Amino acid sequence: MEDLSEAQQAELRADLLSLREELQRGLSLSSQGAQPVDLDEPIGRLSRMDAMQQQSMLKANRSAAQLRLQQVEGAVMRQREGEYGECQNCGENIGFPRLKARPEAPFCLACQGLREKRG
Numbered sequence: 001m002e003d004l005s006e007a008q009q010a011e012l013r014a015d016l017l018s019l020r021e022e023l024q025r026g027l028s029l030s031s032q033g034a035q036p037v038d039l040d041e042p043i044g045r046l047s048r049m050d051a052m053q054q055q056s057m058l059k060a061n062r063s064a065a066q067l068r069l070q071q072v073e074g075a076v077m078r079q080r081e082g083e084y085g086e087c088q089n090c091g092e093n094i095g096f097p098r099l100k101a102r103p104e105a106p107f108c109l110a111c112q113g114l115r116e117k118r119g
């Protein structure tokens with residue numbers, strides 16, 4: 001893979017920063033909804049189950065967003081250190097197309113695939 005050009009670096013940096021903002025906004029919006037369901041509240045049994053189901057979905061979304069935010073922060077840091085775009089496992093260039101799709105990606109496609117297979 002080619003090294004990233006300066007224009008590509010700048011484009012991905014802008015992507016990272018707006019992604020970070022978006023994730024932070026989503027997390028602060030959902031922080032209220034993530035409060036435990038109040039089981040004493042006089043709502044029907046079905047709607048209580050609905051509420052609990054909704055809440056566990058919300059929790060899963062939140063932890064996915066938190067994880068992604070961590071990766072975004074890591075990528076912003078690597079950019080500052082001039083290491084951005086290198087696979088954190090094998091050191092190869094991750095490549096612009098992949099970074100454009102996932103600017104926070106810490107690994108190249110091959111290493112990501114290996115990690116997912118390993119679980």
Ligand SMILES: [Zn+2]
Pocket residue numbers: 087088089090091092107108109110111112
């Ligand atoms: Zn790699």
